[in-house]
Amino acid sequence: MTFPHIDPIAFSIGSLHLRWYGLMYLFAFVGGWLLGRLRASRPNSGWRAQDVDDLLTFVMLGVILGARLGYVLFYDLAEYIRDPLEIFRVWNGGMSFHGGLLGVLGAFWYFSRTREKPFLDVADFIAPLVPQGLFFGRMGNFINGELWGKPSDLPWAMVFPSGGPWARHPSQLYEALLEGVALFVILWLFSSRKRRPGAVAGLFALLYGIFRFGVEFVRVPDVQLGYLAFGWLTMGQVLCLPLIAVGGWLLWRARPHAAE
Template sequence: MLAYPNISPVALSLGPVQVHWYGLMYLFAFLTGWGLARWRASRPAWAAAGWSGQKVDDLLTWIMLGVVAGGRFGYVLFYDLPAYLDQPSEIFKIGTGGRTFHGRLIGVLLMGWWWSRRNKKKFMDVVDFVAPLVPPGLFFGRIGNFINGELWGGVTDGPLGMVFPTGGPLPRHPSQLYEAGLEGLVMFAVLWAYSSKIRPTGRVSGLFAVLYGVFRFAVEFVRQPDPQLGYLAFGWLTMGQLLCVPLLIAGFWLLFRPVKA
């Protein structure tokens, strides 16, 4: 069994102002994605395709809004809609927690679609450009979950088990770290290498969708389901797995659809 490091969620206190690690993870994610996007836009192939530092700055500003708003509203819609219908004012209290990747993805796609129309670029070309920038954000987000001691996994007697302060006395899977490694580090390495040259439209996005769908679906088997939902069917199917199904279908279609000559 491993010892949980029990890091304080507050990274820095300046009088009454507290800076939380989870908030810093959003900052780290955005800065990393912005730096990578700027670097890629400066490469000859992408510059020739119409990308520039100014376009990156504009696009990522709107995408950040999609991440924040989409993550919140996705959680409300998919994970706890009845509770929020009873108290609609709680929907807008973003600082109280409750965010989900699939909602963030919808928010990013909507902002990307709006931006692509405004800038007269093909929507899927924009998504292909953005997709390799997402895994670092997933990595930082899961590290933030780990520091907060939230979203831990099920009980285990394996060597990787940890006793989380909010998870009871029994050791649990550090599923946040599993996701940080798979959805963050592994996905980034594969996607960045694959997208190092311009691929047929939709291929990079398809690979992203398949990798995320497979990794998230697998980790959900050892991740504790949300208490208000539990398992949806078969004694193992979670909402996270269910939401991965359309993502996997879309991903495989984008990867293997015929390319127009």
């Protein structure tokens, strides 16, 4: 298959260019806000619409700052030291999920302290809202033609503009389906019943870590890092290991799943 060659600029107003990559973040935040309002409207949710608005504002800041700084620190520090202004050119891509997660955890901590809500309750409330954001983020990667996979002869393999003449795994779409669609459905159904604190957040961390770890086997690692060990271990997999461990621990801690 041939890459569809989607123009990364969605539309322009004079000299102002609005890119699909940025629009995907807008879609993610609006989708999260709407889903958060829906969850808050459930009987005895313990959440007000104002709580959702405030928390999503903090989360939005945490995601953007954390994801960008995480990519800078984890994936390409030398390049950003060489050209510090590149840090601000977010339209070129370069956002780290794991950095964004740290930013979100910081937002959770601040919100839980100022609103006197338990940290795990905040994490459990937000966890089912995250996968739709991951879906839009991966679609942004796909439109940018970045983060493609290894060469493949599968019928859906694609020739990406920056990936040479070889057909490759569309690993962005794999992640969109697993981390986005599948994870959303699982978490939304799982959180439809009251669970013990940490169970929903734990399931998110565990499944995201497993899905991402698996896709990394067919995704080409960042060229400036390559494989870290054994000829297959990537930075993405290394960063997923503590996520899997924490997710498993939270689920173990929350057993049995039904709250008393």
